[in-house]
Amino acid sequence: MSTATHRAARIAAARKAQSGDAGARRYCAQPMQTPRQFDSNVSAGRASAILASSKKWVNGTQLTYYCFKRGDAVPAAWQGSNEDAGVVEESFEAWAKLGIGIAFRRVEAAEDAIVRIGFDAQDGSWSYVGRDVLGIRDPLQRTMNFGWPLTTPYGQDTALHEIGHTLGLEHEHQNPHAGITWNRQAVIDYFQGPPNFWEESQIEWNILRKIPQAEVKGTTWDPDSVMEYQFEPGLIDAPAQYQAGLVPKGGLSYADKAWVVETYPGVRAPAMSTLKVGLSQLLKLKAGETRNFEFIPARTRTYSIGTFGTSDTVLVLFEVTPAGNVQIAGNDDSGTDLNARISMRLQKSRHYLVGVRLFYADAALETSLMVW
Known part of the structure; x- marks a missing residue:
């Protein structure tokens, strides 16, 4: 035949x-969608990197x-x-x-x-x-x-x-x-x-x-x-x-x-680190990669969690529950001159997970994450 x-x-x-x-x-x-448009100050390379990852979920x-x-x-x-x-x-x-x-x-x-x-x-x-x-x-x-x-x-x-x-x-x-x-x-x-x-x-x-x-x-x-x-x-x-x-x-x-x-790397994902108040963590991510961090508050209060660096990211906060991770907040700073930031009242001794996906960084390996 x-x-x-x-x-x-x-x-x-x-x-x-x-x-x-x-x-x-x-x-x-x-469903037909309107293609995303960027401000004139966003370079073609940066826009391309954002588009490559912007529809992908954060690990966790x-x-x-x-x-x-x-x-x-x-x-x-x-x-x-x-x-x-x-x-x-x-x-x-x-x-x-x-x-x-x-x-x-x-x-x-x-x-x-x-x-x-x-x-x-x-x-x-x-x-x-x-x-x-x-x-x-x-x-x-x-x-x-x-x-x-x-x-x-x-x-x-x-x-x-x-x-x-x-x-x-x-x-x-x-x-x-x-x-x-x-x-x-x-x-x-x-x-x-x-x-x-x-x-x-x-x-x-x-x-x-x-x-x-x-x-x-x-x-x-x-x-x-x-x-x-x-x-x-x-x-x-x-x-x-x-x-x-x-x-x-x-x-x-x-x-x-x-x-x-x-x-969405599972067992191949980078080892999870623990966030401590006031101490920044270097993300060590390439474009498109994700990383997760644990955070267990020592007391109940409003915390801020944010990125630092000239970069485009999506930042997500989950509460870890017996039924799985529940997203309780998120912020996407891509295409802007801002950094991703979440401010939220968190409960003492509860288990939280912070996930970050890096879309683009002006200088590789220079973006950090901190809780304060």
Whole structure:
């Protein structure tokens, strides 16, 4: 069997695996976002470094999530089945078992969740990317949706894919390193037709647009990434081997796993230090890296925790609880001339965790952290 014939056969088999759709498949449609703009005093290199990490979570984060269900005060279409919610839980566990430095916990109330998940079949599948989730504050609004059953192989990959977005991953076929040349009109015709019915702006945002190099997960294209779409024959003009279609192998690829472990190091994270009042700690971070510090107050009072140095960071304060780390404050100073600072009343003998991700530093290894 020729390569082209083999790929066509894989596409046909994959189509059959998608429940309830005998023709063209449905795809993840990312919510369109306004690209971040920087002041003129922010250099291109600094802006690029900020964009490379600004959607990534700080190590130590616990992402709580909730699946809307029958009886919730949301549209009935958002309410999912126990079976689909079970696949969502399994998919979070698949990412977590890689030993990464962030955790996931399913909660029983939408107001306790950072990630809120609907199952509206008329709204497609989508998720906000990384820390963009934090901009959706209403507990009765979704940050993720599934538009088809998750109990098929394609549905299971969809769950992994949308969680990948929540972790900070973009669509892999929009990687500028992919070198994809699209048959633009064929792509537009395909996605404007059933069952997607996308507007041309959605097609541009989700397929044809190239993601800035600073925001991609690596220096090469990974056609087997769970973040890669499957494409029918005739949509890709180049590379030539994908003219007959592109079908990822399914599941998390080696590169997916490598990216999440590097971005959120678990056992490979730097040793945790303890903050002491009035003593600064040199962060010793390169751009994109994170570090965590413990802090146990000797008495109850208002404390300030802040960075020092010409740098761009995000600073997060967690309280360590039996149910996991609970974020209680945060500050992002990126793109400004300020330093990150949190002032908050903390309780004697309670266990707190301070997390920092460095986006950019004017001079390497010169940013410090202190509590006072």
